[in-house]
Each structure stands twice: as C-alpha cells, then as structure tokens.
Amino acid sequence: xxxxxxxxxxxxxxxxxxxxxxxxxxxxxxxxxxxxxxxxxxxxxxxxxxxxxxxxxxxxxxxxxxxxxxxxxxxxxxxxxxxxxxxxxxxxxxxxxxxxx
Amino acid sequence: xxxxxxxxxxxxxxxxxxxxxxxxxxxxxxxxxxxxxxxxxxxxxxxxxxxxxxxxxxxxxxxxxxxxxxxxxxxxxxxxxxxxxxxxxxxxxxxxxxxxxxxxxxxxxxxxxxxxxxxxxxxxxxxxxxxxxxxxxxxxxxxxxxxxxxxxxxxxxxxxxxxxxxxxxxxxxxxxxxxxxxxxxxxxxxxxxxxxxxxxxxxxxxx
Numbered sequence: 208x209x210x211x212x213x214x215x216x217x218x219x220x221x222x223x224x225x226x227x228x229x230x231x232x233x234x235x236x237x238x239x240x241x242x243x244x245x246x247x248x249x250x251x252x253x254x255x256x257x258x259x260x261x262x263x264x265x266x267x268x269x270x271x272x273x274x275x276x277x278x279x280x281x282x283x284x285x286x287x288x289x290x291x292x293x294x295x296x297x298x299x300x301x302x303x304x305x306x307x308x
Numbered sequence: 309x310x311x312x313x314x315x316x317x318x319x320x321x322x323x324x325x326x327x328x329x330x331x332x333x334x335x336x337x338x339x340x341x342x343x344x345x346x347x348x349x350x351x352x353x354x355x356x357x358x359x360x361x362x363x364x365x366x367x368x369x370x371x372x373x374x375x376x377x378x379x380x381x382x383x384x385x386x387x388x389x390x391x392x393x394x395x396x397x398x399x400x401x402x403x404x405x406x407x408x409x410x411x412x413x414x415x416x417x418x419x420x421x422x423x424x425x426x427x428x429x430x431x432x433x434x435x436x437x438x439x440x441x442x443x444x445x446x447x448x449x450x451x452x453x454x455x456x457x458x459x460x461x462x463x464x465x466x467x468x469x470x471x472x473x474x475x476x477x478x479x480x481x482x483x484x485x486x487x488x489x490x491x492x493x494x495x496x497x498x499x500x501x502x503x504x505x506x507x508x509x510x511x512x513x514x515x
Contacts, residue, residue, distance in 0.1 A: 216400070217397050217400060220393050220396040220397055220400070224389060224390065224392075227389045228386060228389060231382065231385050231386065231389065231509075232382075234510065234514060235378065235382050235514075237514070238373070238378065248515060251510055251514055251515055252510070252515075254510070255506055255507060255510040255511075258506045259503055259507070262392065262499055262503050262506065263499070265396075266392050266395070266396045266495075266499045266502075267495075267496055267499045267500075267503075272333065272334065273332050273333040273334075275332055276332040276334065276342070279332075280342060280346055283346040283349075283350070284346055284349045284353065287350060287353065288350075288353035288356075288357065291353060291354070291357045292357050295357055295358075295360065295361045296360060296361070296364055299360070299361040299362075299364035299365040300364055300365075302364075302365035303364060303365050303366070303367065306365070
C-alpha cells in the first residue's frame, strides 16, 4: 500500500508546499489588480484548478497511480461538477434576467 | 474423475484469487477511501454549485472586501496547505518505518488543523456579531448567510473529524499499533479536506 510513498523524500513535499503558497499569494494579490472582471475570473479559476491538481497529484500521490484510477476520480469529481455548474448556471442566468425585468 | 475434480478445484482457487486481487493497482482499503473521497467531494460540489446558482440568480451580492477579512482567510489557507505538507511528510516517514518522525509530523498536522478551526470560529463569531444569520444578514442578500454558514460549517466539520482521526492515528502509531497504510489513508482524508478548501477559498472568498 505504501509503494507510492517509498523513496519519496521530504524535499518534494516542501517544494510543493512552496509552490502552493506562491500561487495562493498570487491569487490574493489579484485583489489589488484592476484587470477586466472576466480575466480575473479566468485566472482565479485556473489557479484554483492548478492548486487542486498539485495537491491531488503530489500530496495524495494520484500522479503515481494507474491512469484508470486517475480518470475515474477526475471524471467523478471535476467533470461532474463542471457539468452540474454549466447546466445550473444557464438556468441561474435566466432567473437573474427575469428578476431584473 | 479425480482429474475433473482437480480441474474444478483449480477454477475455484483461481476465482478466489480474482476476488482477493485488488483492482486498479491499489489495495481495497485505499480504493474504498478514494470512493469515499469522490462521494464526499460530490457533496461539496453540490453545495458549491448551489451557491453558484443562488449567486448568479441574485440581482446583487455582498462586496466580499466589506464582509471578509482577507488577510485572515489567506493565513487560514496557509495553515491548511502547511498542514497538508506535514501530513505528506508523516506518510513518507511512516513508509520509512520512522515512527517518531511520523508521530511528530502528525502532531504538527493536528496543530495546523486546530489553528485553522480556531480562526474559523473567530470568523464566524465576528460575522454573527455583525448580524449574520442563516436566514438574514446586514448586507441585504438573505441567501448569503445561509451559503456562508452551511458551506464553511460543513467544511469545518470535516476538519474537526480529520483532527480526531489524526489524533487516533498518532496515538496508534506511537503505541506501535498503526501501519504505514493506515497513516496513508488518514493522509488521503486530510488532503481531501485541504483540496475542498482550495475550491471554497476561491469560489466564495475571492470571486
């Protein structure tokens, strides 16, 4: 069971920690940047997905598991969440337009 | 006849081996933990998508810079990321059969979790003192309070249960009763809690 963790030094985890911290700082600093809203949104969502991938890949060792397991978990979570959001966002947008009228 | 019986016995042994061989190259315990993580993750996905619906459907939404103390939230994020790093180090130490280092890193992880919970409690207290409730808040959008308390409360309960699981794991490791696999399973749960916070931090506090 611990095969994925054997031979892995602490150094890898602390590099991952530093990277996550740097991305988080960057996301917080976006508060003080006056970019168009859609760019800020895209950058924040992208940074969020990068952090999630790094945590699941390196801390949870998913990167070292079989591709089938990665696909099942990725499809189970990200794809389902994205589909759910897109379908409901369309409806929410319609509700917003109705309430504005 | 004995050859037929031997053939049937051989098939039975093969079938038993197929049942015991774990699929996808991981142990049954790890596979079940991943199954739990996916199902719990979909629960959070439902909550966050519901929040997204309410927010997009609302004509207005409270200005997050007026409501939240972003330096506090940033520090809470730092704590959880750091606790994930110490947890990963505990799993690595357990893989090397270094019991003392494993317990040390587990205790550091627990400390990070408790500090996060304290800050979450402080944030809740300050918002409640300002008048935020499940069904009302001073910022004019009723759904804001419910979204905030349900999502962060649900996540906080996961952090609390994670702290309890880690405390038990640390005690068992200290007593020589836990295996590296057990530490790894606890680690998967803790990293999942951190993973969920990545989404909550971005979608609720920054966007």
